[in-house]
Amino acid sequence: MTSNGKPKFAMYWAASCGGCEISVLNIHEKILDVDANFDVVFWPVAMDAKYKDVEAMEDGSILLTLFNGAIRNEENEHIAKLLRKKSQILVAFGSCANEGCMPALANLSPIDEIVKTAFSTISTDNPNHIQPQTSYQAPEGELKIPKLFPIVRTLDQVVDVDYYMPGCPPESHQIAAVIDLVIQVLQGKAELPPKGSVIGAGPSTVCDECTRKRGLKTIHEFKRIQHVQIDPEICLLEQGILCSGPATRSGCKALCPSANSPCIGCYGPAEGVLDYGARLLTAVASVIDSNDPNEIQHIIEGIPDPVGMFYRFNLAGSLLRASKPAWDTK
Amino acid sequence: MERISIDPITRLEGHGKIDIFLDNEGNVANSYFQIPELRGFERFCVGRQVEEIPILTNRICGVCPEAHHMAGAKAVDAVYHVDPPRTAKMLRELLYSAFFVADHTTHFYALAGPDFIIGPDAPIAERNILGVIHKVGLEIGGKVIQARKYGHNVIEMIGGRKIHPCTSIPGGLTKGITEEQRREIEQMGRWAVEFAQFSLKIFDDIVLKNSTYLDLVLGDIYTHHTYYIGLVDENNKVNFYDGKVSVVDPEGSRLGKYGPNEYTDWIAEHVEPWTYLKFPYLKKVGWKGFVDGKDSGVYIATPLSRLNASDGMATPLAQEEYEKFFKTLGGKPVHQRLATHWARLIELLYAAERWVELATDPEITSNNYRTIPTEKPTEGIGIVEAPRGTLTHHYWTDEKGISTQVNLIVGTTNNYAAIQMSTNKAARSLIKDGKVSEGILNMVEMAFRAYDPCFGCATHSLPGNMPLEVTIRDINGNPIEVLNQNL
Amino acid sequence: MSEQFEPIIIGFTCNWCSYRAADMAGTARIKYAPNVRLIRLMCSGRLDPTFILKAFADGADGVLVSGCHPGDCHYVEQNYKTMRRFYLLRKLLTQMGIEPERIKLLWASAAEGQIFADEITKFTEEVRRLGPLNWNPEQGIPKESQPANPMEVSA
Ligand code: SF4
Ligand code: SF4
Ligand code: SF4
């Protein structure tokens, strides 16, 4: 508790895009409830407290920290550990912190290849093949930048996490509901769910929230969305468009399929799913209408990039986590 | 030599760190604005189905995913050699105009506003959006919230989601809008026009009528003579969604205009070993280091630069403001970086007016919102103007439409060299004889905040992050003191 | 290499045909490579691709999937589902840097003990040739950055 008596709140981004933060701002008026009930002590996008201020805080003095972003470099890891120590409740907030999100597709390539690509693109003027150095001796002194780890990790692969809040980003109505809950807990009117729970999301799948019509239809061909005249009423998967609804946790009200666009899986694995990609693969394989090995393999050619389609958000959090060339440095 | 570190820099999107070195007299010898992260989109977007890239690159930046989605959409149109129907282009631009309103509002009130509205040396605890709301009153706070809400409502109606839209595909969009939605969008747009005018009035009252602030804006501290670029339509009026990139020199003469396919003739990126971010510059002028003037290829791409690089605004109210802007600040081009905040509000007004224009076009509700591509995919480039600078996406594919190479020159990156120069200059002017104060450090930060830098974006190259620290080092580079805002 | 690499192979069989084939190979004392640890499922259709991923993630060098011949599944169509998943999964594994030869689909009837045994021996040799997989994504992450037990970390 601080001098003004309010519990402390922090929000931090590690390897993230900032969308999670914007989604918090998008709770609009509710942000005033946050202000009324919490003392916001650290939130780099919105206010001026620095790392040093956090270091000076007592351990466990922050009641609630929403941590978004994955662990890509030493700095991300350092702050994750620091905030873990200072926080009573640490929430993995958003897909990046939960499962790595799209930037974890970097786990398909060795890190030096990633750096090399960035510094040798067609518009890069780099005849001497300069690459950033974690320690560089400038004329005036040493300059340091954090070391990149070979693979992207999720928050709970680095520190202990109390709650998981999925979504890329979590939808604002879900954030508002979670904030309400925490405020009620503070007022003694509600109890926190068991540690390790997924909060701010539903218990079933996006398909369950989706209003599109499903038959038992099977397909002979997977199609790319740009080539399909999309039927606005029928299940997209049954139209041959890869939709991640069957494996994805509910909670967004099937936003994307309602916009004629497939679910891409941002709410992560549905309840009880150990490996997101395996579940989605199972669902997708089951609509293939063929018993002939050659024909099956031909139909599968319609999915040229299975990892990209089945682990778009989830690679870092999957069972395999990274491709062999990415981690096998020998 | 002493060193001052500001880490993390705050109230911007992404991560950053400034190291300032002091000489024996305690004056600034040099400073370095470092970006500590890299995410590698250019590598991991390779091997993907190309129509996925406008969705993947959304995650470069959640502050301006719409910009990436649009640049990506235009790039995949080009990859498939398909020209979307007029309605599709209008819907995309409508989404994009609403986005500019929301984004410029966020920046002015939440990120930069605190410096002006609360004052640069106000207590840290108040220098944030909540402080702004406390100061300007709940009613205005409510309007700010409303503007952001309306913007995001339109984004969701057209883009499917408020953040990370998903409806643009090669050839157009997956859906259109109904007449009912159109009416709602129009109403919100009309409100946004009023809100933009109101915001300009606040700026006028608080900044332009306050001689201390005006001196700060016009003073030398925040001034640099660089090149300016920005997307313009065929009449050389500012445009966010389409057109050619106009380039003007520090004296205001137009060096030329380039279309998407010519970008590599105009722009190249310089590499320094002490940061993960590259420094784009004008290839035709050349990289001369972190210096301004006509011989240096350093340019900026911001609201200020767009006004400098264009001949005016395409909507009437914004045009009036455009004229007032240059009249008040002494003609074109305006080099004072803090004027960017004013330019941003003029763009806010333009975006709101354009929003209404598009929402009242009879074709906006047409069902003709996509063209199914028939040609083999190859290579394509898309350029849009992101709030923080010209955004270029370039994809190559095999004949199956699987990407084989990706190049991205992202909004904020354009301004990196100029930001490095601006923070350096502000530090030199404000730190003398070893004396630094917390307010002074914040003023250093104001130097980059004018660019509204978004290093989430800029660091697309690996996931990572960007807050800020100022370290003071002695002549041997040993840290004497690491400063944060609590000095 | 002086010592021969002994691959670890996890084999999934269905209860009806392929497990009986294995059983028959055993009772008939047909020799086959001892590297395969068999896990019996009621039907190959019960095989969740998660099991295969888990096997690789936890140290398997190869995975064998076996079931009744197409058309002979005791649950009618289930092994066709297995087949569809198998091909898709194999493609995915290839993208993850796992050689497609490390995973094998084998149909065997209860009478095909000899074939089953021969195929297992062949597969074992194939995996032996590929060498160990030793799946370990944290390999390049410095020790101090790895939690001792991810379940027990608390900063
Ligand atoms: S989860 Fe999505 S919105 Fe949140 S930081 Fe990651 S990419 Fe951005
Ligand atoms: S697969 Fe997609 S479109 Fe089909 S029901 Fe599920 S969420 Fe809806
Ligand atoms: S439909 Fe899928 S991708 Fe879209 S918001 Fe919901 S969970 Fe995320």
Ligand code: FES
């Ligand atoms: S029972 Fe053997 S495969 Fe189904």
